[in-house]
Amino acid sequence: MAAILANNEPQIAPGKIGILLVNLGTPDAPRYWSVRTFLKEFLTDRRVIELPRLFWWPILQFFVLIFRPGRIAKQYAAIWNKETNEGPLKAITRSQAEKLAAWIGAGGLDSKSHHVARDRFFIAWAMRYRKPSIAEGITTLKEHGCSRILVVPLYPQYAAATTASVHDEVFAALKAMRWQPAVHIAPPYFDDQTYIDILATSIRSGVSRLGFVPDTILVSFHSLPKAMIAKGDPYYDQCLVTWQLLRQELGLGEDRCPVSFQSRFGARQWLQPYTVDKVKELARGGLKSLVVVAPGFAADCLETLFELGIENREIFVKNGGANYAVIPCLNDSELGMMLIHDHVAREIKGWI
Known part of the structure; x- marks a missing residue:
């Protein structure tokens, strides 16, 4: 090992700061089977449904996943973003990531993925349920040289069924990694x-x-x-x-x-x-x-x-x-982006 270090220059470059915006998720399409897949993933999360499995599983399989997807698919069809062919939540979260990148500094969108590249930062977005997944976001941030990652659950108020579920998924993804980035999860901002x-x-x-x-x-x-x-x-x-x-x-x-x-x-x-x-x-x-x-x-x-x-x-x-x-949610409006930027800046203040 000493010989290797003596004859080779260090290959570890200064790491970037990765920022991962996370929201709940949406079906891939406003159709029965897509909604069923989404509901199954969502309603098998033990943070969301805390009932005993022996009691909940038959209800889920023989009632909920049979009768609810059709009704909910019609509801999604009524609000579906036809321009981008996706649920509004997904379209808005992507836009929030893109605009946050623009606020932070110069750079461009990596059009081949769900991520926004920066000179010093790399910004990604993810859905807790369905795609793009948190695991994909964490992996991509690490692959793009992020040695520190800030995860931002877009839930102002903490709940185990939402915020803690994001925590679970983040650390499940990290568990599979050999070399791990330092990770900080932004707190709720209900009283900010x-x-x-x-x-x-x-x-x-x-x-x-x-x-x-x-x-x-x-x-x-x-x-x-x-x-x-x-x-x-x-x-x-x-x-x-x-x-x-x-x-x-x-x-x-x-x-x-x-x-x-x-x-x-x-x-x-x-x-x-x-x-x-x-x-x-x-x-x-x-x-x-x-x-x-x-x-x-x-x-x-x-x-x-x-x-x-x-x-x-x-x-x-x-x-x-x-x-x-x-009244519309803050979304990716100028006011909404001011809030996200302020929230992110506060959490990474000690890193820059």
Whole structure:
């Protein structure tokens, strides 16, 4: 070994910093079998479904994976990005990675892959479920000379079913590697002042472009089973903190800016009030103009575009409401990219 070192120059170049943006995922197509494949991967994650396997597996195989894919495929078809032939969440996450690369410095898109190259950085994006996978993202960052990797789960509020699942997959990928990069996973940003300021600015801007003045702004988060919260998951508390800080920034009381939880699945008790019930209650109570915001989502997806934008609109109007609008998520807007850039910059500050 000494002879080798004496006769050869060191071959280890300074490593790049890799940044991996991660969001939940989407089916490969708005069709039955593609949706079934996505649901199977999603609903076999033990972080997502904590029921005993002997109980859950027959339900999944003989009921959920038979009857749900067809209905959900129709929902995806209603919001599908036909220009890029992919789900909106996937298209937006790609754009977020590309724009983050542009904000960080000069460079170009590697059009042969799901990654954005930089002189000092290499930026990738991944889906927790389906493609491009987290394992592909981690491997590619390492292959492109990244000795340090920042993983950024695009979930403002922590939940074991989302954020911790990203952790699991990242370290599962690393487990298969011989030489491993140093890895840091960015924390949730539910109470970050920049996040709250940008949310409030986005809401004010969105409301100003409507043709009506809302009587109420409903803040809707994705729900979770109450059993998960009872086990110590901080998600519910973090949602409430975001809601309270946002209300304060907007100068609204609970009556004009209530909170609710959407996307309940199964027969168990989930976090309440349910958004669908709250929308119905507001309409039946005489409310005529409603705006809904979803600050728990970093990008628009099935839950915001179809569930909030289509299903809940119909419920509101059917029960006596008149004016209804959903403010878009921050997505890859200038405000959204300001938030992602600020979040990333804070986490890699000690690396540069």
